[in-house]
Amino acid sequence: xxxxxxxxxxxxxxxxxxxxxxxxxxxxxxxxxxxxxxxxxxxxxxxxxxxxxxxxxxxxxxxxxxxxxxxxxxxxxxxxxxxxxxxxxxxxxxxxxxxxxxxxxxxxxxxxxxxxxxxxxxxxxxxxxxxxxxxxxxxxxxxxxxxxxxxxxxxxxxxxxxxxxxxxxxxxxxxx
Numbered sequence: 001x002x003x004x005x006x007x008x009x010x011x012x013x014x015x016x017x018x019x020x021x022x023x024x025x026x027x028x029x030x031x032x033x034x035x036x037x038x039x040x041x042x043x044x045x046x047x048x049x050x051x052x053x054x055x056x057x058x059x060x061x062x063x064x065x066x067x068x069x070x071x072x073x074x075x076x077x078x079x080x081x082x083x084x085x086x087x088x089x090x091x092x093x094x095x096x097x098x099x100x101x102x103x104x105x106x107x108x109x110x111x112x113x114x115x116x117x118x119x120x121x122x123x124x125x126x127x128x129x130x131x132x133x134x135x136x137x138x139x140x141x142x143x144x145x146x147x148x149x150x151x152x153x154x155x156x157x158x159x160x161x162x163x164x165x166x167x168x169x170x171x172x173x174x175x176x
Contacts, residue, residue: 004042005041005043005044006042008043008045008046009045009046009048010046011048011050012047012048015051016047016049016121017047022049022052022056023046023047024047024049025045027039027043028043031124031127034127034131050073054069054073067085067087068090070083071083071094080097144167147161148161148175
């Protein structure tokens with residue numbers, strides 16, 4: 001521990017978090033326990049959603065800032081060249097983007113990262129749904145047991161309790 005904080009800034013033209021924030025801070029968390037505890041404060045990740053930026057403050061940007069924003073949001077070379085116009089810096093950016101877009105190693109790494117992000121989001125949603133279902137089942141089982149206990153106290157027949165609660169006769173006998 002050297003007291004350093006590592007920052008990662010992801011600029012995206014899609015909304016991975018389905019919110020209206022321009023910048024979303026994401027912590028590195030341990031999901032294995034199901035408690036989603038922050039693993040470390042030495043790593044900070046920020047996602048900048050260009051679509052939300054465009055919606056929130058596009059009219060407040062200067063013409064040049066709007067062009068830079070469009071540069072990041074456009075994925076067609078001809079549009080990029082048109083946006084760059086005669087601006088030498090923007091032309092260099094377009095040339096670099098064009099070069100990178102033809103590099104199969106870069107594309108493969110990018111696609112792998114996108115697939116991993118998507119798989120993580122799907123797994124997270126599945127775990128969330130699984131937790132909700134498990135909670136509902138636990139709650140239902142607890143209620144069934146509570147009803148069975150009360151019914152046993154009232155000396156109601158075990159077969160009737162089984163029909164009412166959905167518990168097996170063995171489960172009801174184990175409650176006694």
